[in-house]
Amino acid sequence: xxxxxxxxxxxxxxxxxxxxxxxxxxxxxxxxxxxxxxxxxxxxxxxxxxxxxxxxxxxxxxxxxxxxxxxxxxxxxxxxxxxxxxxxxxxxxxxxxxxxxxxxxxxxxxxxxxxxxxxxxxxxxxxxxxxxxxxxxxxxxxxxxxxxxxxxxxxxxxxxxxxxxxxxxxxxxxxxxxxxxxxxxxxxxxxxxxxxxxxxxxxxxxxxxxxxxxxxxxxxxxxxxxxxxx
Numbered sequence: 046x047x048x049x050x051x052x053x054x055x056x057x058x059x060x061x062x063x064x065x066x067x068x069x070x071x072x073x074x075x076x077x078x079x080x081x082x083x084x085x086x087x088x089x090x091x092x093x094x095x096x097x098x099x100x101x102x103x104x105x106x107x108x109x110x111x112x113x114x115x116x117x118x119x120x121x122x123x124x125x126x127x128x129x130x131x132x133x134x135x136x137x138x139x140x141x142x143x144x145x146x147x148x149x150x151x152x153x154x155x156x157x158x159x160x161x162x163x164x165x166x167x168x169x170x171x172x173x174x175x176x177x178x179x180x181x182x183x184x185x186x187x188x189x190x191x192x193x194x195x196x197x198x199x200x201x202x203x204x205x206x207x208x209x210x211x212x213x214x215x216x217x218x219x220x221x222x223x224x225x226x227x228x229x230x231x232x233x234x235x236x237x238x239x240x241x242x243x244x245x246x247x248x249x250x251x252x253x254x255x256x257x258x259x260x261x262x263x264x265x266x267x268x269x270x271x272x273x274x275x
Contacts, residue, residue: 051228059110062118089192094125139238140211143220155190158182
């Protein structure tokens with residue numbers, strides 16, 4: 046969450062957290078998706094892929110996402126979710142994997158506290174609430190140690206396959222440092238990927254005459270046959 050907020054501030058992309066969207070759906074008594082997801086989330090289990098994919102597909106098609114670009118937070122978590130992105134032509138410029146030991150993850154997540162009035166996330170150790178927020182903050186039901194460990198087990202079950210799928214775009218970042226140090230690496234990775242996109246976009250398309258000249262040269266050199274040039 047901390048790094049996502051910094052990325053959004055720096056690059057003005059839309060932060061898409063499937064976890065946040067699912068929690069909002071669960072809190073909405075009129076949401077059929079929320080009713081279906083509630084039991085899975087209460088047990089710390091992954092919500093079925095079809096529900097998550099449906100939720101994400103609707104969000105990623107919205108005008109603000111199309112205009113500003115997106116930051117997917119916690120997605121894809123399973124191979125089926127990764128395939129769903131492929132089917133929709135959604136290809137990430139960069140995939141950032143924060144390398145953090147499980148015990149550190151548990152400490153960070155179990156210590157989170159939510160201010161239900163403002164939506165601000167605090168941490169009992171690293172960023173404790175102040176003022177009126179002290180009496181308002183609550184621990185989210187899925188942030189207990191027991192449920193976090195269930196989620197970690199599921200993460201390890203699928204993480205290798207997901208990272209292998211995006212091997213050409215994956216960058217691992219040591220996450221057990223200050224948020225400023227971690228973001229320095231994250232920002233450099235994103236900036237590098239965006240520069241690559243800009244260079245690709247600036248590359249001029251080959252004109253018809255250039256294509257014909259290259260094709261004729263290849264034919265004369267024996268690299269193409271008559272059927273290829275028709």
